[in-house]
Amino acid sequence: MNGSFIETEMPLLHSLLSKLGLSQVKAERHPIRVFLLDDDRRRHRWFNARFKGDFVDVADNVAQAQKLLSANSYDAIFLDHDLHPEHYNNLSRDDARTGYAIASWLAANPELQRASTIMVHTRNADGAMRMVEELRRAGRNADYVPFPMLEERIKRYWKG
Numbered sequence: 001m002n003g004s005f006i007e008t009e010m011p012l013l014h015s016l017l018s019k020l021g022l023s024q025v026k027a028e029r030h031p032i033r034v035f036l037l038d039d040d041r042r043r044h045r046w047f048n049a050r051f052k053g054d055f056v057d058v059a060d061n062v063a064q065a066q067k068l069l070s071a072n073s074y075d076a077i078f079l080d081h082d083l084h085p086e087h088y089n090n091l092s093r094d095d096a097r098t099g100y101a102i103a104s105w106l107a108a109n110p111e112l113q114r115a116s117t118i119m120v121h122t123r124n125a126d127g128a129m130r131m132v133e134e135l136r137r138a139g140r141n142a143d144y145v146p147f148p149m150l151e152e153r154i155k156r157y158w159k160g
Contacts, residue, residue, distance in 0.1 A: 029158065031054045031055060032076060033054070033072065033073065033074045034047070034051050034054055034056045034074060035056075035059070035069060035072070035074040035078065036057070036059070037059050037077075037079045037083070037099055038078070039060045040080070047078065050154055057072065057074075061083060061097070062096065062101045062105075065102050069106070070112065073116075074113060074116050075116060076117050076119070076157070077106075077116045077119070078119050078120075079099040079118065079121070079122070080099050080120075081098050081099040081124045081131060082099075082124050083098055093127075098127065099120065099127070100134070103130075103135050106118075106135060106138070107135055107137065117157065118141060119142070119143055119145045119150070120142065120145070121145055121147045122147070125144070125146070129144060
């Protein structure tokens with residue numbers, strides 16, 4: 001056998017093994033920068049575990065979120081709607097202390113976070129849809145992903 005076998009047949013073999021799911025090759029991705037707006041410390045830990053090796057900034061209120069989003073550039077932005085206990089299980093609409101305030105603020109400031117993927121992960125589906133609609137009207141890439149489905153979405157977007 002000569003060197004040409006390795007040069008011509010090995011890539012074909014690798015491609016076939018990959019298509020069959022038998023390849024052990026795993027491409028590493030570069031660390032990404034992640035922003036999280038959520039008042040639940042358990043979720044802070046959850047996000048830090050999911051994005052281990054990445055850069056994760058966490059805010060638990062609107063003012064802190066605006067400060068971080070103004071100062072840094074993020075690949076991914078995760079937003080909760082209900083940021084205070086009085087918002088939980090409450091039929092009240094959006095106020096200046098909910099994630100909707102950040103969605104509205106990002107919509108009004110198109111120069112900030114233009115390339116970010118935004119996911120609203122709140123349990124409050126009505127609030128989430130208002131946030132997503134506000135962001136999309138401003139031309140943002142935003143989706144509502146209920147928290148129980150978030151881990152799978154993260155795996156699909158940011159393999160690693």
